[in-house]
Amino acid sequence: MATNVEGMNPGDVRTRTEIRAVFGGSPQGGICPSEDMHSVNLYSDPDVGEQAGYYDGWLAEEDELGPVFEYTGAGKSGDQTFDGVAGSGNRAILRHAEQGRVLRVFTRVGKVPGSDTKTHRYLGTFTLDGMQPYVWRRVHGEDGNERDVIVFRLRPEGTVQRASQDVIPPAEHTTAELVPFQVVTAAMFQSDPATSGELPIPKQSGRKRSSTRKAAPNAETSGTFVVPEAFSTKLSLRAAAAATIAVRREAELTQAYKAHLESAGHQTGAFQIKVQGLTSTLRTDLYDATDHVLYEAKGSNSREDVRMALGQILDYSRYVKAPGQEGEPKRVILLPAAPAPDIYTLLDRYDVGVIYRSDDGRFVGEVVPKIDQ
Incomplete structure (x- = not known):
């Protein structure tokens, strides 16, 4: 335009x-x-x-x-x-x-x-x-x-x-604040909400969708989100479609595990982090305040995604401090399926755990809390 x-x-x-x-x-x-x-x-x-x-x-x-x-x-x-x-x-x-x-x-x-x-x-x-x-x-x-x-x-x-006068002022101090977890809405994605339904490949266009299929209702908005052509061009259409699906899966996975934690009586939230000298605001995926565990979720169990999650959680965990808890939190990567065996060796080196969702929908991992029946 x-x-x-x-x-x-x-x-x-x-x-x-x-x-x-x-x-x-x-x-x-x-x-x-x-x-x-x-x-x-x-x-x-x-x-x-x-x-x-x-x-x-x-x-x-x-x-x-x-x-x-x-x-x-x-x-x-x-x-x-x-x-x-x-x-x-x-x-x-x-x-x-x-x-x-x-x-x-x-x-x-x-x-x-x-x-x-x-x-x-x-x-x-x-x-x-x-x-x-x-x-x-x-x-x-x-x-x-x-x-x-x-x-x-x-x-x-x-x-x-x-x-230069329109640049956001950099943070004067480094802060990490525990904030409520916010549910991701359907409006962040092109089609159905991240909380239900299949994950279709989104249309590779920034134009309005011609499909008669309607987005499912959402507590905040039932609008659909159209990926702009500029985004698709920069990443390539195939990469943009794959990335959108990965984000949706990550959101659904995080919400499902949050629900599991709360069913076990755990308090959850996220950390909002400002780093001195930077203008960006960081936000972690999920924090278990009961057991002092920090989670970084990814939409796939690929080596690339795990390596990205590893870097993110090592970075974020440095800033996470909670009243009544000693030291840095336990670091865990949340995945939709089990990673390759050598990935466990990599994560063990950095004292990072793994939780994944099995084929029957259960969460598997050492720190997964049990729900009393």
Whole structure:
């Protein structure tokens, strides 16, 4: 999609009235969909965000697909949601590709001289990250209460402005906070929820699906997520399809094992980690607070996935500390099937355990808690 529309280029500063004349949307609010202009306009105000406990902006650290812009969803108090009226703006972001709209980001820069009219700088057009469109994050709101917010991960689509003042401030200190585990929703995937049903190969296109099969209802949203073409192109269509299925399997596996832990009376959660000097926020897959065990889940038992999980859990576990628990947690990798025998030798070297799901659905491993019948 073209970035330069009606003379508005990334870096240009405009009032909201001027922006609406080009891209439509409502005169107020942070997330402003426009059906006529095929646009979802996202307004970021650094001052408002900081008071509400979050920052919007570029991550200083890029991944293998390039830069990421984090944008926090709608809802200034309480937990954010995709449900109902309160979640309508968040749904508009999530479904933008499905509905044929582009995301456009604006950040507030000041006011028109001699007036209270705010001005906004246009950053350009974006799309949601194809593998991880959003993450849940625990923040301390302006009322002092903790809450869960939706942080969308946006990828540039075309020319964008990446100004230094738009980079998220790095963490001043390293922190690891135990936070509630958040259920992954159907909206993170192209088709059926991760909690049930088969795992079909997703369509290899960013266009709206023509299939008559409907996504199953979900507690938060029944919307489908369309992988953008830019994502499929960078990873190749085959790799993008495989990666999407792996993420779905990982989510289903994590939720199933969490349910097993809780059936055994264990308390669960996850750790949200900020590392001094970095802008990214890390989040572990699953933590058993009862037995002080940290889990890293993967959607396959391949050597590549196990090696990735090994690196992640060795990294994360350094920061995990819990009241009443001594030292680092027990480290365990959660897999959908048993790995190759030599993988056990590798993991033993680093004192990392394995739990896998057997053909009959049971979880197998030394630290799997037994459920009293």
